[in-house]
Amino acid sequence: LWEKCAVNENNDKENFQRSFVRHVTTTLARSVYNIDNFSAYQATAHTVRDQLIKQWNETQQSHTEADPKRVYYLSLEFLLGRSLDNALLNLGLKENFGEGVKDLGFRMEDVLDEEVDAALGNGGLGRLAACYMDSLASLDYPAWGYGLRYTYGIFQQRLNDGYQVEFPDYWLNFDNPWELPRLDVTVDVQFGGSVNKYTDEDGRVRHVWEGNDVIKAVAYDVPIPGYGTKNCINIRLWSSKPKRQFDLGRFNAGEYEQAVQEQMQAENITAVLYPNDNHMVGKELRLKQQYFWVAASLHDIVRRFIKTGKPWSKFPDQVAIQLNDTHPTLAIVELQRILVDLEGLKWDEAWDIVTRTFAFTNHTILPEAMEKWPVPMVAYLLPRHMQIIFDVNLFFLQKVEKLFPDDRDLLAKLSIIEEATPQFVRMAHLAIVGSHQVNGVAELHSNLIKTTIFKDFVKFYGSEKFTNVTNGITPRRWLHQANPKLGDLITEVLGSKNWLKDLSSLNQLEKFADDKEFKKQWVTVKRSNKVRLAEYIKTHTGVVVNPNALFDIQVKRIHEYKRQFMNILSVIHRYNSLKKMSSEERCDVVKRVIIFGGKAAPGYYIAKLVIKLINSVAEVVNKDESIDDTLKVVFIPDYNVSVAEIIIPASDISQHISTAGTEASGTSNMKFVLNGGLILGTVDGANIEIHEEIGDDNIFMFGNLADQVEDLRHAHRYRNVPIDPALQEVINDIESGHFGDSRIFSPLINTLTIGKDYYLISDDFGSYLSAQNLVDEAYKNQDDWTRKSILCTARMGKFSSDRAIKEYANRIWNAKPCST
Ligand code: 26M
Numbered sequence: 001l002w003e004k005c006a007v008n009e010n011n012d013k014e015n016f017q018r019s020f021v022r023h024v025t026t027t028l029a030r031s032v033y034n035i036d037n038f039s040a041y042q043a044t045a046h047t048v049r050d051q052l053i054k055q056w057n058e059t060q061q062s063h064t065e066a067d068p069k070r071v072y073y074l075s076l077e078f079l080l081g082r083s084l085d086n087a088l089l090n091l092g093l094k095e096n097f098g099e100g101v102k103d104l105g106f107r108m109e110d111v112l113d114e115e116v117d118a119a120l121g122n123g124g125l126g127r128l129a130a131c132y133m134d135s136l137a138s139l140d141y142p143a144w145g146y147g148l149r150y151t152y153g154i155f156q157q158r159l160n161d162g163y164q165v166e167f168p169d170y171w172l173n174f175d176n177p178w179e180l181p182r183l184d185v186t187v188d189v190q191f192g193g194s195v196n197k198y199t200d201e202d203g204r205v206r207h208v209w210e211g212n213d214v215i216k217a218v219a220y221d222v223p224i225p226g227y228g229t230k231n232c233i234n235i236r237l238w239s240s241k242p243k244r245q246f247d248l249g250r251f252n253a254g255e256y257e258q259a260v261q262e263q264m265q266a267e268n269i270t271a272v273l274y275p276n277d278n279h280m281v282g283k284e285l286r287l288k289q290q291y292f293w294v295a296a297s298l299h300d301i302v303r304r305f306i307k308t309g310k311p312w313s314k315f316p317d318q319v320a321i322q323l324n325d326t327h328p329t330l331a332i333v334e335l336q337r338i339l340v341d342l343e344g345l346k347w348d349e350a351w352d353i354v355t356r357t358f359a360f361t362n363h364t365i366l367p368e369a370m371e372k373w374p375v376p377m378v379a380y381l382l383p384r385h386m387q388i389i390f391d392v393n394l395f396f397l398q399k400v401e402k403l404f405p406d407d408r409d410l411l412a413k414l415s416i417i418e419e420a421t422p423q424f425v426r427m428a429h430l431a432i433v434g435s436h437q438v439n440g441v442a443e444l445h446s447n448l449i450k451t452t453i454f455k456d457f458v459k460f461y462g463s464e465k466f467t468n469v470t471n472g473i474t475p476r477r478w479l480h481q482a483n484p485k486l487g488d489l490i491t492e493v494l495g496s497k498n499w500l501k502d503l504s505s506l507n508q509l510e511k512f513a514d515d516k517e518f519k520k521q522w523v524t525v526k527r528s529n530k531v532r533l534a535e536y537i538k539t540h541t542g543v544v545v546n547p548n549a550l551f552d553i554q555v556k557r558i559h560e561y562k563r564q565f566m567n568i569l570s571v572i573h574r575y576n577s578l579k580k581m582s583s584e585e586r587c588d589v590v591k592r593v594i595i596f597g598g599k600a601a602p603g604y605y606i607a608k609l610v611i612k613l614i615n616s617v618a619e620v621v622n623k624d625e626s627i628d629d630t631l632k633v634v635f636i637p638d639y640n641v642s643v644a645e646i647i648i649p650a651s652d653i654s655q656h657i658s659t660a661g662t663e664a665s666g667t668s669n670m671k672f673v674l675n676g677g678l679i680l681g682t683v684d685g686a687n688i689e690i691h692e693e694i695g696d697d698n699i700f701m702f703g704n705l706a707d708q709v710e711d712l713r714h715a716h717r718y719r720n721v722p723i724d725p726a727l728q729e730v731i732n733d734i735e736s737g738h739f740g741d742s743r744i745f746s747p748l749i750n751t752l753t754i755g756k757d758y759y760l761i762s763d764d765f766g767s768y769l770s771a772q773n774l775v776d777e778a779y780k781n782q783d784d785w786t787r788k789s790i791l792c793t794a795r796m797g798k799f800s801s802d803r804a805i806k807e808y809a810n811r812i813w814n815a816k817p818c819s820t
Pocket of ligand 1: 122123124125126128274276277278279280281286363364369371441471663664665666667685
């Protein structure tokens, strides 16, 4: 009967329109004669949603039947961006639905533009999680993501007098068609209280944790459709709600107001995403978020496993859990607690299951980003977990001692507990000890963690526990969707869309790198993307830029290690050089538009000053008519995934100029090159592997190498290293008040002097300027530049997130695809 009732509609234009109208009249309760772009968006989204739900159901049912090993990706951030265009393209509905929308009197671009971003992430780490979900779905892996459904995503950035101001991102204001509330899927999560001991019937001492605060986790499922497959996977996001059970005693005692207050506290837990990127803040609420999420997710995972009726010993054969950085490390402790306290397994047996289940990805070696939590805070919120952590540490250190009997230093260095006052739990140490594999995110980074922050663990475990999986990006969003014209051109010349499933087949473009006609088309596409960006810049900043100029772009979170400061200092240098030239000399200069974008963490004072400096420089340069439009400087506000989709396809050059050894990988570098943009970059992160793939001729690399950084810093600290003369001139220029009251910028300038130039801007400045000159020279030869641009795209196959996910599946998870 169920099957007979199921409507079998195909997705042609007419069926789309029927569904559209039905959603307008019923879901939206509006008249079809009176709908705006936003309603058209909602009606289209709901039609796509219906389709997603069907495929989601089929996929999940088939996975339940086949019962393969599952992969769970635990990430506190999923930076998904918009969903409609992505779903239309992945499901193959774009054409029919596009025509359907057009017939009804709307432009698809306008409809798509109504959607607000799902911005539940800060930057690289969160966007990586989103790309990985796209690949997991597209490659038919039986995988789920687990995260939090923040009421407020990453803040919206606006500019006031050149300063960043933050506004709350209340993204759920107008309904979210991309989530399926599962009000029946809930988990009670406890906090605080105490631990009681008892002896069980086998005579073993057992522990019971009695929390004094219980909060309800409610599941919201976000379907993630694969490209070119029926497979549709799930991201389960938890939202915190108060328990409906009231404490009658309290109400009788007249504590109504306080009781309501406490209920409201419950909703606080998932209220807001912490806006720090690569920086740890030790806020208690953040730790509560972490446990809330981990407890709900593990309960869900364990519940699903128990339903299969398999014995606990089979758990690691059925379940792989990937920890996206240390944020979910408590999951290790929670699983041990479930197995030992609740399921009654012996400690060693449980610990073996735990360590065979988890694997951990490290995303940074910056010391300020390393998570550590005060022991008193953990003990107060999670008393039983603190005991388990101490026991895990004890047994671990006993093993260390056995292998290295007289090395007390080594014990202190490896310990999960930092012996300070108060003590701290080092989450990375716990994550390493509780996992079977630890990986970095690019070759250099994976080598660095083995020789620096985790070197003592290599000594104990051997180096096999540590591996590399170079990051990747999804070509579906970052080429097909963001750059439809280039996507079409590639499809046309390669004769199929196969490259979207096998990115290495882009190498067939190489043979067109000298094809006149093809190059002309390539240039036309790039130019139209630059026009699109120029229009965006005009509307959002008021600055008019010339699409024939070289577009030079640095967009990423603002951080000292990423050195946007060095970039703007070099812009001042360029400006001063241009001013010194005669107008005849300026005729031969390559025109440049230098574009910045990115958010600073709200409490990151120096990063916010960098934004102010960029805007102050932009103001002076852009209104200076004496330089004949040879230079424009733009700061695009509120950089996010949707804005990235407009910016990235329009670059000639993008900058990835972190101090060597500091940027674990970078992923926007891959997006730019995939779209035929060249890189100006340091020998850092994935730049190195991109260089290896695309060759010397197609990238501009400069600066000191990672292995020189320590010595250079030492020199700055203990010797009087003179500042690079060109840099000194620029500093003098700022201090002369050329860009407004220079006192504003002293704390920033001081990082170069009093601050000992920790990020080595002075050391790299000379080679940076030389590399910039090479860029100008190369751009003068437009024909050769186009050749380079084509070869860049052609050689990016390695950086598909499909390749990365296959590596995780084969080398870390031991998971196989399972198609529906
Ligand atoms: C930690 C504690 C408290 C609050 C916030 C945090 C926190 C949040 C995000 C710490 C780090 C966070 O992200 C780090 C990150 O994005 N790392 C980047 O990861 C990318 C994907 O692997 C890499 O490409 C980047 O190089 C790396 O900087």
